[in-house]
Amino acid sequence: MKTQVAIIGAGPSGLLLGQLLHKAGIDNIIIERQTPDYVLGRIRAGVLEQGTVDMLREAGVSDRMDAEGLVHEGVELVFDGKRVPIHLTELTGGKSVVVYGQTEVTRDLMDARAASGAPIIYSASNVALHELKGERPYVTFEKDGQLQRIDCDYIAGCDGFHGVSRKTIPAGVLTEYERVYPFGWLGLLSDTPPVNEELIYAHHERGFSLCSQRSLTRSRYYLQVPLTDKVEDWSDERFWNELKARLPEEVAERLVTGPSLEKSIAPLRSFVVEPMQYGHLFLVGDAAHIVPPTGAKGLNLAASDVCYLYRILVKVYAEGRTDLLEKYSELALRRVWKGERFSWFMTNLLHDFDGHKDAWDHKMQEADREYFLNSHAGLVNIAENYVGLPYEEIC
Numbered sequence: 001m002k003t004q005v006a007i008i009g010a011g012p013s014g015l016l017l018g019q020l021l022h023k024a025g026i027d028n029i030i031i032e033r034q035t036p037d038y039v040l041g042r043i044r045a046g047v048l049e050q051g052t053v054d055m056l057r058e059a060g061v062s063d064r065m066d067a068e069g070l071v072h073e074g075v076e077l078v079f080d081g082k083r084v085p086i087h088l089t090e091l092t093g094g095k096s097v098v099v100y101g102q103t104e105v106t107r108d109l110m111d112a113r114a115a116s117g118a119p120i121i122y123s124a125s126n127v128a129l130h131e132l133k134g135e136r137p138y139v140t141f142e143k144d145g146q147l148q149r150i151d152c153d154y155i156a157g158c159d160g161f162h163g164v165s166r167k168t169i170p171a172g173v174l175t176e177y178e179r180v181y182p183f184g185w186l187g188l189l190s191d192t193p194p195v196n197e198e199l200i201y202a203h204h205e206r207g208f209s210l211c212s213q214r215s216l217t218r219s220r221y222y223l224q225v226p227l228t229d230k231v232e233d234w235s236d237e238r239f240w241n242e243l244k245a246r247l248p249e250e251v252a253e254r255l256v257t258g259p260s261l262e263k264s265i266a267p268l269r270s271f272v273v274e275p276m277q278y279g280h281l282f283l284v285g286d287a288a289h290i291v292p293p294t295g296a297k298g299l300n301l302a303a304s305d306v307c308y309l310y311r312i313l314v315k316v317y318a319e320g321r322t323d324l325l326e327k328y329s330e331l332a333l334r335r336v337w338k339g340e341r342f343s344w345f346m347t348n349l350l351h352d353f354d355g356h357k358d359a360w361d362h363k364m365q366e367a368d369r370e371y372f373l374n375s376h377a378g379l380v381n382i383a384e385n386y387v388g389l390p391y392e393e394i395c
Contacts, residue, residue: 003029003119005313006139006152008127008165010039010120012102013285013302014158015109019059020310022118026317029150030120031127031141033159036110044102046214047072047199047296049388050095052303061108068215069100075386077350077373078202081248084373085198091383099199101214102299129155129168133279153280156309158302160286166273168281174273181268181292181347182356183207185222186229188239192258194219195251201294201350204246208294208351211247222293224351227267236260268292268347270340275329282309282328289336294350295343300388304339305332311394324394331392342385 005021007014010032021028032039048069056062073089073096089096113120124141131137132155139150157165166174194213202209207224214220221243236259244252271290276283285302308331315321349368353361372378
């Protein structure tokens with residue numbers, strides 16, 4: 001097989017890149033080691049920045065998002081039981097976010113891929129990347145017991161943190177930056193109406209909590225828990241009781257509880273590799289960076305990577321601008337580090353680090369809260385980062 005761009009991974013970043021390239025007339029093949037059902041079974045966040053929404057519309061996959069997605073013009077932070085509204089639209093000149101689950105984004109992109117007839121190969125095993133620094137890169141994999149090969153011009157590594165793409169780059173090329181946090185998030189998904197119109201990020205002496213949502217009838221809630229906790233330790237009843245204890249009384253009183261559809265614990269970490277490209281291979285999304293979910297940046301940073309790589313490849317094929325290829329990592333990383341900073345900031349602002357920070361750190365945490373929540377400039381800072389910073393032009 002031959003194609004212009006081989007995309008490794010059929011998560012939202014790989015599917016979005018493939019859809020955009022297809023609409024631009026650039027041939028691409030997506031290779032995924034899992035099944036479609038497995039990909040759709042991943043439970044992820046769903047707060048979409050304006051830039052991500054615009055990309056989905058440009059890709060032609062926004063009909064259901066525009067009909068069912070919930071536009072949010074604000075969020076709430078809670079400290080010491082006091083609710084602090086962050087009026088996103090007022091503070092950012094009209095920008096907002098859309099709550100639309102990542103699973104639904106993936107489903108829309110999968111449907112669009114199927115309708116386009118563009119090739120996608122699921123259940124591909126032993127995927128390997130070759131000649132990344134040569135003139136003729138190619139991908140090999142096994143499918144139904146047969147070894148297959150795809151020759152291509154470029155490879156997009158959209159296969160996540162544990163994928164093969166980043167691991168193919170020789171040792172010593174990449175610089176890794178990592179911060180591991182001493183707690184995780186226990187998440188519960190339920191078919192219950194959201195407790196609040198806007199998302200609530202709550203700090204409490206018992207630990208952080210988040211009241212999120214997927215629709216007007218489906219909610220997603222999170223609790224900060226020790227890394228030693230296991231899902232089996234948390235019955236639905238225990239989860240709901242603990243959530244109520246961490247929320248302001250007037251919020252807890254109207255919380256509607258119900259059976260969990262899914263429960264899981266995710267450890268929090270920050271991770272970045274530099275550079276995000278090696279020869280003809282370009283790393284996209286979780287293959288190059290991980291953020292703690294506190295800033296709602298994971299999917300949005302992946303979408304910004306897609307935006308830069310897509311726009312560069314369009315200019316490469318339409319205008320012969322191969323000089324732009326070397327700018328991908330620089331452009332992507334500038335936005336990645338800003339997203340990492342905001343996620344780190346929000347994580348430090350909202351979580352309880354009992355036993356893991358000294359007295360100085362606690363005083364700095366208090367000073368940050370005092371400034372950012374009582375200053376117009378501080379509120380603007382939070383709002384601008386939450387709705388998403390603008391993309392740079394490629395020229």
